[in-house]
Amino acid sequence: MAGVVRLIDMVFPGDTNHHGTLFGGVALAHMDKVAFLAASRHGRAPFVTAASERIDFAAPALKGELIEAVGRVVRVGTRSLDIEVELVAEALLSGERRLCTRGRFTLVARGGAATRLPPLAPSPTGSEAEPEGVLVMADMVFPPQTNHYGTLFGGDALRMLGKAAFIASTRDTRKVMVMAASDRVDFATPIHEGEMVELAARIIMRGNRSRRVRVELWAEDLLSAARRRAASAEFVMVATAPAHFGK
Template structure:
């Protein structure tokens, strides 16, 4: 939750932030093994050099789609003074930009343990992130037990540096009798400047299976 608060603050303020405090963290329900967990952060208050972020953690049953709030908390982050910090921080947006429906978006942070000797994200870690995004997008569409059948093509177009944020955009492009095809784009974003660049695209095929592991028809609502 703290990582999501940090990413939300960095995207809003475009400054080097540190967590100053967390308060009123409510644990409302458990999240179980095998469930998807969605963590969202939104800016609720802006000061001269500080931000307050509300973070919610919601568990979702993959097959039924049932969702429940598990945890909610508030975090205060402060912008460190320096040449990259512009104060006061931007005001709170009155009309946040709506995200297109049907497209899954995931955000991750690139940490030192995920980089190679060039200081850029390992291709294997990028593929793992993209595969997870494809699985979640496909499961939300099919509401069935799915397994990965293939990754048809992966194109790496730019490196992603340590400390960058990565955003994964997954879109279901085709649904067959028992298969579902997902295209995933990976974008890197510099937290201070907001500069974005397309880093990779991959296409995945997932197949719905029954209790015996055999392909079964997808029943779309």
């Protein structure tokens, strides 16, 4: 839905402090990114972050948990708008979710790119929910992820596809899931630097201990709103028991 963007990622050890919790700066970076994507989807202009209100951290996100940042447009001016962002941590196995922080970001359309932004449209109740049975998550392509042609490396696209399959299968089973196989992967079009990517993952087959997940990767030009399916893949994810060392 325009104006609302959902970014989901894992808390890896490199993003945590000596307490095993997510660095505040990394959390703020996720929130700023999702605010930028939500603003760009609404205004279709080159935005920059102008300000953020006070941000209080109510709860930590722990190593190995999911973090989900949801950004939604809450105010639109002539050349600026406000995005409210919530950052939620989710335990993989229990599904427990807790609000880590909430913030409000003001972004401004740069230069003379936009004389007037589209007005804020009222949203029906429940419109921010994901389509039933589909995990939808967004990201953006930055220069370090591109090759000498200025397009996304195939390996980075595979990483995004695999992460979506992992999250979708884990949420479906609430078990420790590992990738057992990667079936056919089709790359239809290149994804360019500065484009938004949106992944849609769906469970298409359930076994006793396995899940087959189909993931589609869509590319979107943030200024023109042109969208195209860039890649698709199927993965087999298998539940495995946590290791018990020394037993």
